[in-house]
Amino acid sequence: MLKFTQRQVNSSFMKKIIKKANLAGFCYGVKRAIDLTTKIKQDNPQKNVYILGELIHNNQVIENLKNLGIKVIYDIEDIVEPQNSICIIRTHGATPEDINKIQSKGCEILDATCVDVKKVQEKAKSLIQEGYKLIIIGKNNHPEVIGIKAHAEENQTGKALVLSCAKDVEEYIEEIKSAKKIGIVIQTTQKTENLQNILAEVAKYAKELKVYNTICPTTSNRQKEAKNLAQEVELMIVVGSKTSANTSHLAEILSNITPTIHIETEDEIDNFEKQIIEAKSIGVTAGASTPEYIINNVIKKIEMKGDI
Ligand code: SF4
Structure with a gap:
């Protein structure tokens, strides 16, 4: 029997139960890629650090990395001073052709492709x-x-x-x-x-x-857990980027079980105010590229709606 992190929001008008999936948020592949990327920039402040494409599908994480001075490029020709640069291969991997092109420029590669x-x-x-x-x-x-x-x-x-x-x-x-x-x-x-x-x-x-069933264990376990959670609640909220495949798939799967809302951040909660206020029980899960603080911000905002 799976257990979910549960909170109860009491007010004079209602009692709302909010259950958070245990497997919501960063998977090991995403965590490793972010750690590697952050560390390589810290260890090499004098070098240009590039990511070929977005490291993961999450705008907030990408903005944070850009703020550290890491550049996201979509064309290998945008690598300047290749001899003084490191190019990171994102979790999704890259084609052998792109890897060869980067190497032939003399640019170092840091491979963050998920195992x-x-x-x-x-x-x-x-x-x-x-x-x-x-x-x-x-x-x-x-x-x-x-x-x-x-x-x-x-x-x-x-x-x-x-x-x-x-x-x-x-x-x-x-x-x-x-x-x-x-x-x-x-x-x-x-x-x-x-x-x-x-x-x-x-x-x-x-x-x-x-x-070969090559769906990664994180994805299949997250889907299984979220399905169980969806059966226990009146409304599911899936937090994560609309361009993230695993997050969108979660939302699709859960919408066949219970009403489901897919949002990127807490800023979108107001768009679904009526549904959130009316639901007596809400389940919250998130994609593998959603940071913990965004999930927590969503839960805090739902709790505030519960108090209306
Ligand atoms: S979702 Fe699976 S394949 Fe993708 S980065 Fe995470 S662990 Fe790796």
Whole structure:
């Protein structure tokens, strides 16, 4: 039986129960990336420190890093004085091509790719090497998926397909039918339901199927815990960036169980005042890239609404 951190807000008008998920907030991959990035700048104040793309999907964290003098770049050509620079590879990883480009400029690399993302890259590559037609489940334009695909295809003739939902299978039925064997990996922050739905479709056409469930343990445990919490409350609040895959997936999953609000910070609470005041019990969870202080600010503001 899972236990949630519970607070009770009493007022002359109402009693509101607020339950916070234990797995809300930074995962180990995000925490490691932020610690590495902050430390490298502290240890090398004279060097330019760049991050290729946003380290994680959270605007507040990115702003804090920028305030330390760390620059976020989207184009490797924006690295100035490469010999006096360090470029950080974010949690989602990067393509081998980008890594080679940075190195060939003479710029040092600090790899903050999450260990779980590295595992998917390796599994995807080994599937192609073993002759499987590779399917990556995830969003085509997500940096993690772009990196997995590029690592898997590096120096290989085999190409990977990217499927974001079961409906996408229709487009590739002939390719799947003609492949001797199909290998599947999944973006670390995807929903288990999506893996199950796509598998059910692919299995109709594949001769042989090898599946690695590469959803990271943090994501699957967080989803399980949040589902349990959602069954106990009248309203769920998911805190985190709208561009964060794991946060958006949490909100989607929970909205099938109970009314769910997805907000980035406490500033959006006022937009949902009526729902929050009326709910006698509220569950709060957050994505893997949401800082603890933002979750606490949200809870404080909900408590204040409870006192109205
Ligand atoms: S959500 Fe999972 S894969 Fe992504 S950084 Fe966290 S632990 Fe790593």
